[in-house]
Amino acid sequence: MRIDDFHREIKSQVLNLSDRLDLISYILDIPYSEVASLSGDTVINLPLLDVVLSKINEGIPVAYITSRREFYGYEFYVDNGVLIPRVETEILISEAVRIIQDQKTTSKDVADLKVVDLFTGSGVVGITLLNEIAGLNITVVDISDDALKVVKINVDKFDVESRVKIVKLDLSVAINVESIMIDNDIILANPPYVSEEYYIDMVENLKHEPKIALVTKDNGLFYYNMLIYFLTQCRDKKILVTEIGFDQSDYLRELCHKYGLTHYFLKDYLGINRVLVCIKG
Ligand SMILES: C[S@@+](CC[C@H](N)C(=O)[O-])C[C@H]1O[C@@H](n2cnc3c(N)ncnc32)[C@H](O)[C@@H]1O
Numbered sequence: 001m002r003i004d005d006f007h008r009e010i011k012s013q014v015l016n017l018s019d020r021l022d023l024i025s026y027i028l029d030i031p032y033s034e035v036a037s038l039s040g041d042t043v044i045n046l047p048l049l050d051v052v053l054s055k056i057n058e059g060i061p062v063a064y065i066t067s068r069r070e071f072y073g074y075e076f077y078v079d080n081g082v083l084i085p086r087v088e089t090e091i092l093i094s095e096a097v098r099i100i101q102d103q104k105t106t107s108k109d110v111a112d113l114k115v116v117d118l119f120t121g122s123g124v125v126g127i128t129l130l131n132e133i134a135g136l137n138i139t140v141v142d143i144s145d146d147a148l149k150v151v152k153i154n155v156d157k158f159d160v161e162s163r164v165k166i167v168k169l170d171l172s173v174a175i176n177v178e179s180i181m182i183d184n185d186i187i188l189a190n191p192p193y194v195s196e197e198y199y200i201d202m203v204e205n206l207k208h209e210p211k212i213a214l215v216t217k218d219n220g221l222f223y224y225n226m227l228i229y230f231l232t233q234c235r236d237k238k239i240l241v242t243e244i245g246f247d248q249s250d251y252l253r254e255l256c257h258k259y260g261l262t263h264y265f266l267k268d269y270l271g272i273n274r275v276l277v278c279i280k281g
Contacts, residue, residue, distance in 0.1 A: 001049060004040035010056055019062040023052055026066040061208055072128045077153045081146025082122040083213040088268045089190055092243050092275050093128050095266055096188055099239055099277070100133055103186070110135045116180055117141070118171055118189040119223075121213060123151035123164075125188055130160045139165040141180070144212060174226060181230040181238065189242040191223035192216040220245055224252060228278060232259045237281035249273035 001009070007020055015023075025032040027048045055065050063069040063084045069076055071085040072093050078084055103113055110133060117126035120140035130136055142148055148168055155164050169176050171191070181187065194214045199206065206214060216222040224242065231240050244252060249265055256263040261278045268274035 001044055002040060003038060003042045003044060006044060006049075007040075009053070015056070015062065022062060022066055023056075027052055059204075059208065064208060069122075071124045072132075074128060074131055074158070076122055076124055076127070077150060077157060078122050079146075079150060080208060081144065081210060082150045083209055085122060085124040088274050089125065089243055091266050091268060092188065092190065092241055093125065093132070095275055095277060096125075096129055096186070096241050097132050099186065099241065100129070100136065111137065113186060114184040115139070115186045116184040116188065118180065118187065118227075119191045119213075120151055121147050121190070123154045125190060126164065127151075127154050127158050127160060129188075130163050131158060137163045137165075139167055139184070141167045141169050141171065143168065143170050144210070146210070147213075171223065172226075174230075177226050178230045178233070181227075181234055185236075185238060187227070187231070187238065187240045187242075189223070189227060189240070191227075191242070193220045193223070193243075193245040193248065195220040221248065221251060224248070224276075225255070228252075228255055228259065228261070231278055231280050232261060234280050238279075240276075240278040240280075242276050242278075243274060244276050246272045246274070249276070252276055 003024060006024065010020060021035045022032060024044065025035045027044050027046055052065055061084055063078050064080050067077060067079055069078045069085050072090050076085060100110065100113065115136065116139045118141050120126055120142045123140055126138045126140040130138060140151060148166060151166055155161050171177055192212065192214050193216060196215060199215045218225065227240060227242065231238055256278060261280065263276060263278045265273035266275040
């Protein structure tokens, strides 16, 4: 099959250009940056081609086929044990970098800051911050053994083992969240925030990703209620930076007002409130 034919064949699967180029780079085992310069007549009749085409026809996401996903300019290992990192989550990273740099200049040395990445999944949030901020150490938390295996692969890949503490913990248990809040200065989170009702409607699009990474109770608000409640119970200064669902900011604004918490939202590329920052103290 020629590259032009490959594009034509899988375009019907609603794959965008970067996904198609990524698949070609995977099949030919060449860097992504070299694919665009290949002629459309280049033949890609490798054994891998048939495997890729049949997975695409089954609707398997490109990141699970290639076992990689670019996030904030870094290439992470992913498999079907973890959520595929989303571009929205990069907004959380930019804000966390800004907040940590700011703390560094105003109060603590970066090495003394206690930072935790809750619901870490593939580890993208925590490991990206380590890549961006020299001297930072971080704790990453998840309940899923499959996710923690992927975190370890990425920790090795980015050679950050000495700067990461990996913790298996159930964050639906109140006392676990309470002690995490007490122990840390900056709490980063991208929790499951999809409601059961919405999931049922979206299941065709999301069915290849672990349900535990997506869905939670109380209309998708369970983890926010708990994180924000325990944030308000802390005596020292704490900052919570969390990604939120596209329709959750009105509820969360009310909740922050109720507790008298200083807070603000950051918008995504579509102008939707996507990240909530809450400051205690
Ligand atoms: C939305 S994913 C976030 C993954 C990653 N941080 C990202 O941004 O791509 C949520 C993660 O929360 C984890 N999780 C779900 N329930 C949990 C619980 N009760 N305790 C700890 N982690 C949980 C899942 O295993 C999943 O990895």
